[in-house]
Amino acid sequence: MKAVMIDRPYSVVVTDVSNAPLGDHDVRIQVKAAGICGSDIHAYKGLHPFRQPPVIIGHEISGEVVEHGRLVTRVKVGDKVTVEPQVGCGKCEHCLQGETNYCDHRQAPGIGNWYGTMAENFVAHEDVVFVLPPNMDHKVGALSEPLAVGVHAIRQADIQIGDKVAVLGSGPIGLLAVAVAKEAGATTILSTDVFDYCLDTATTMGATHTINISGKDNWLDKAREMIGGSFDKVLVAIGVPGIVNQALSLVKKGGRVVTIAMFHGEQSLDIMQLQGQEKELVGCFCYTREDTITAVDLLASGRIPTDAIVTHVLPYTQAADGFRMMEKKEDNPLKILVTFD
Template identity: 65%
Template structure:
């Protein structure tokens, strides 16, 4: 038996004992050091997630130490410090065979189709989803690999070039980690917007050249264009109504919007602005193995200040407090980790 954190129902977090998950020949068992609370976990917490429904063991960000390996595992051994890219594909479709597991029609993820979430004392994962952490990356930093891979993938979808002007709308954990990737890609003017000053202060620490609190600013797009001019790329890391039209308003002719956030419902935008200026809107869905490896390299080589991102570490018994903190943005929280010491 082991302890696990459940979203039992909307806005209801419980710690319960469950049977440990069986281990297949190609799988490893990870003793979890910490698991992160992600924005998509909050969607589950609110009962809004499209496919991860309560009651469910929550979590998909994780780092820990391998304590058992299946008989067919070749790349890992007991004692290895690892993180996990939490998605699986069928392995045989066109997308899987070309490295686009995130497109697979039978894509699996923690908390779906019987795969336990990561917020438990032990987590079982297929060998091909597991990545060894470099010696200079601690296990708390290892939890950031998965959300950072989202930022890596977004930057690649945006095709950010050296010297470009980039705007990031939303300064939560994904927006801030995307900022680190945008800076690493060579953008020289980086605007970050949000409605919380403390998030924007964190963006400044991570290299944003401009920040703006857009609370009660109806014409902030015109204000920014007047100050900075149009942007080459706009990355949308918050799924609020009207955000796509605002993103398009920031773009230069021929520029590109990339949608990272999880959206609910429809978004309206000015199709004339899109078509007449040959602007683009590009979707962005999780990451690939290549993105995850790049995320590890970025952390290992000092491109991400984890002390800015990770604001709280709470023992699993306080998981409910952590979810409330993230949902309500209490105590200047950004990335909250749930630990299993």
């Protein structure tokens, strides 16, 4: 089958690989759409902590079941599906409590022998395959995974009705977090970015205020001025230097900062502000099954402005163009999908 591979940093090729074997509990999915994630761009640059070239890339997917193992009971051939792309050991305390993202032996596409989703077909254990509504467009279904990240972030932040929320970074994850924060009841939502097109989309997703922080040293003061004080919750969706302390400066005493972004290198931390004002700094990694189910339900409801997120749809033969566009921000990209029709 054809598959999209990052063979070395900044190089994407289409290659021929053998179909992955199918176990008794496995499902083979004909891939219809696979998204390019921000973490895939880290792998593209050779910076990802565990997806290192050469690697068949991708973990966002929508497709159709074409085959399954003899013991599969949850799905059938012809089902439209997506995948929660993580599998735990199934035996540790975290797995037994539904916290697969905490499992020390967690597996994910693009690691070891598990192919990524950017291929003509993708094999996953039936436990992580979720049936989509038959009328859902595959371009929408492929957003299930990144939306689950946004759902998990909002749950980690414990956003309540009436909360004032800041989302720092307006890439796809930050934008989806804005949409879920609105659904959770936040009435004031600030989005920041250095690109105006991202901020325009943030407004579409539910942001009530936006700031282009490019070249602005006083943007923290401006943010507080815009809403008349500090924020209840701040989500960090961009991993630039100094962003964690900036988030701590924005949040109120006793408020919560949640880090979603992938960081490289160390971040400085104003421990006096954290301790003396009893602010909370909470990590956010992937999602749980509950988050994935909620994400699929939200997409099915039509309440998420998916058309604003998906900016480009390319055939797999042009996947290299998609990675370049994302990395260089050519033609105002947000979510780029690769299709295998």
